[in-house]
Every structure is written in C-alpha cells, then in structure tokens.
Amino acid sequence: MAELRMASNGTAEVIEVATRSGRLPWTDDTLIGRLAIPDPERVIAVDAPLTQAACGRCDRPVCPGTEACEEPAVVWLRTEGRGLVQKVGAETINGGPRALQHGSQARLVPYAHRATDVVMTYQRGLLPLSSLGAANSQITARAGQLRRRLRGAGYQLHGNLLEVSPAATIAALCGPRAARGYKRDADPWVTRAQILERFGDLSFAPQSRMAREDVLRNDHCFDAVISGYTAYLWAREGWELPTGCFAEDGWIFSPP
Template identity: 30%
Template sequence: MRNSSRYLGLELAGAKNQKTALAVLEYYPTEQKVFLLDIYDRIAMEERESSDEALIALIEEFKPGDGPEAGRQVSKIGVNVPLVLPPCAACIRKACPMPAKCSVPAVRWMRGVTKKAARRPSTKKTVREFTPYTQRPIELHMRYEVMPGLPLSHRFEIDEALGGNRAPLTARMNFLLRHLAGGSGWIDAGDLERAGVIEIWPKLSVALLGIELGIPKRAISQYRHLEQGGHSREEILEALVEKHGLFVYDRDLRKLSQSLACFDAFICAYTALLADIGKCVKSPAGFPVKSGWINFPAKSSGARG
C-alpha cells in the first residue's frame, strides 16, 4: 500500500437543516497528488438517529478500525466554525474586573491589539470596541492584521464566534467535539490537538489560494453567489487540478460546483492538508494560541512542490 494521509473537511450547518457537508481527501506525498475520495452532503436526521448522531457516525467511519480502512488514520479535520469559545464565555473566575483591567492573557492581548490598531493610520477607522464575551483574539487579528493585506475585492465581513450568525453553530460544534475529541465540559486547545481538529475559514482560504493561483478577482468575489457561483467554483477547482495536483472525478466536480456547502467542505479539507504539511501561516509571537487559531494558506502554498 502506498503511503498516504487522509483529511476531512466539515462544512457545519444547523442540526435542523440539510446543508451540512463532509469532504474526504487522500494525499500521496511521494507523488504529490491529492484525490477527492468522496463528498457527502445533506447530512441530516434519519429515521432512527438524529442529525448529530448521523454526522458523528459518518466521521467515525474514517477513523482507524479493523476493517479495510484500518491504518488510514485521519490526519486532520478542518471545520468551518469556531472550535474554542471567547475568553469570557469560558471564564471560571469568580470576580470580573471588566475587559479594560482583565489579566487573562487572551483578553489582555485583545486590549493591546485594539489600542495598537487605533494608533495605526491604515486601521484606525475600522477599530471597534472589543467584546471578549462574543469575540476571540483571532477575530481581531484577522480584522486588523490579515484583512488589510488582501485586495479590496477579496475582503469580507468577519463573523464573531458568538455573534448572531455563528453562535448556534459554535454551540453545536462544541457539543460534537465532546464526542469526537473525547473532552468533557468546554473543549480546550488540548482536546483539539489530540483529535486533530482545526478551524478553517473557507472564504479566507479561497481568497489566498486565488491570489496564489492567479484566479481572476471576479471568480473569487462571486464564488458564493447563488447564480454566478457555480461557474466561479468550477474555475477555482480547475486551477487547483492544473497547478496543485488535485484529482476529482467528473461527477464530484459537478457536485462541488453546484453546491456551495460541498465546495466549502472541500476547501476545509484541503486547507487541513496544507496545515499538516506546513504550508499554512503560523501564529505570530505572543499570540494566545489556546484561545483559538484559524489555519489559512501561506504564500506559495499548495500540496505540490
């Protein structure tokens, strides 16, 4: 059997709809080839199991066992939702001094980076009051350090971990992680590391891969659109096939092009692969990594070369 590694990408949606998708990639480092093994969509409640049970069972199929898949352990799982709660949400201190005086490392870092951004001409107009009960340090890092470096056409609004759009998904993911990572109570960075689960922002990965692959700005800005998105997603996939050694069956190529959820699941899996082979950006010195980190492609990324 040729040496290979397996990666999963999870595009998590609400438990009561059918938009959750899971992508499975196989990477052969010697040949520098990436194969999309399968893409599962519409993962939802079945007659005898809940949507959470169905999703956990599907992921468990790819873990080591006694069957034909034994030995093909999943190296990493890339997920599109927050894996760690904001510092105040997980705080167990009896007394709260308020964010302006808090000594918790993550909150202290947030306070410092906000002050720094307020003094910087390029970011001072975008500075907002930070709220460590809905935000994490990584969201501030993205807002003030990463987004300004992207072309205007590639930037996007950042959702907070416990903001209106993400809070239910963050809660669902924390519940799922108790089963996937074997933790108890609130999941911490140690649980995530042991389980090989990492957080991905598909929109950011697509933006950076688009720059590296020379994909037209139009395709990047429209890949999530209802009408033009299918063609743009196909354009991105074709570039990955040509330049990054990706192999996708025609039927799966159509599926990824037609379904944004499936496409984002694939991007999560592919970014997890890049993270595993050292082609994602590392956290800067002093960043409180235990508060959560987003894995995103570095310059000159790609599974080939």
C-alpha cells in the same frame, strides 16, 4: 462533508462529497458516527469556531472588567487587537493603500471577539468585518460539542482537529475578489470552477463520481472541499500555531 486523501504523488484527491449520511441528514449523531473513528492518519477540518470568546470560557465568579482582566486573550484584545483596528482606521482615513476587505472599525469586546478573528480581518485582510463576533452563535455551540465528542476518539484541537475558513483560504490563494464572489456572483459556478483550476494539486478521484459537479453547484459542498484542501496544505507545509493566547483562544488555519 468532503473526504480528501493524499495521493501517491503527494497531491490532494477528493474521494467523496456528501450532503447527507446515506438517506439521513447530518445530525449530531450521524456526524459523530462518521467522524469519531480513531485514525492517526486522519485530520478533521471544521469550518466553524471551535472555541468560544474569552468571556464564554471564563469561570471567574466576579468579572474584573475588560481593562483589568488578566486573561491573555483579553489582554491581547485591548493591546494588540486595538492597535490593529486603529492602524487600519488611520490608513483608511489618510487614504493609504488598502488591501483589506473593509474600512470600518470594530469595538473589540472579549465576550464577542476572538484574537484570531481580529488577525484574519484586520491584520491579514482575509475575512470581512461581518465575520467578527461569529464565535457566539448556535453554530459555535454545535462545533464546541463536536470538538468535545471527537476528543474521545483522539482528535485534539490544533493537532488533528483544525478550525479553518474556506473564505480565508480562497482569499489567501486567489485574492479577496474570488473569496467574495464564489457565493455571491451572478454565476458562482464559473467562479468556483476558476478557483479549482488554480489549485493544480487538487483533483477528484474516479470513485468520487459526480462530486466535482456537486461542488460547483452547491456552495456547502464547495466549502467542504476547500476545508479539506486547507487541511492538506497544513499537513504538507507544516503550518504552526502562533505563540501567545491562540492555543486556548483559538486559531483559524489558513495559507500564510
């Protein structure tokens, strides 16, 4: 977990990075104890899916099937989503220039895929194909519970509770090579240091002590700081939620 604040000069400042809550691990209760504090000036950014795929949210007693379903997110998947996948496939086959991180095609299904994941993967090229389907996991279930518990403290999805992806933020600002390498390079410390150097509006406060070294050494700490930095950019630049099915289906906020 990382805590950042907006400094008096308008830049982002890391004031704490913590892998534990004192001597305790970040269990559900310790995490809620730290985060569920009403504060109109605070924004919480979570690097995990905060919504389920459409079928997971559905309460219909009988499923009409993907082709007949009128749920907006399902309609989007079988129209715009399929179009994005087919477009990428055609460009790959025809040898066109590729800026995306993959050349494979996915079979989109509403019980596994969300519209935002398809956009980030096939339209913007910020996330790899392996990220598709991440909305069905134990991590998603835990993030969903966190979202519901934080609602009691006044944190609303897309308002002051954001779903983010450090990898997507890094890909947007530093390129896909850096996004792949900050965890996988032979010496990821160097890659992480280079990424931080590119963020001239991000610094470490004196009271953060050894936080910068922890961030460079630990990929979880690094992800936490980039998540907080993404929330800072969201607040500073006023990113808006796209219209359509994304309010309910979910949206990963990342630099445009």
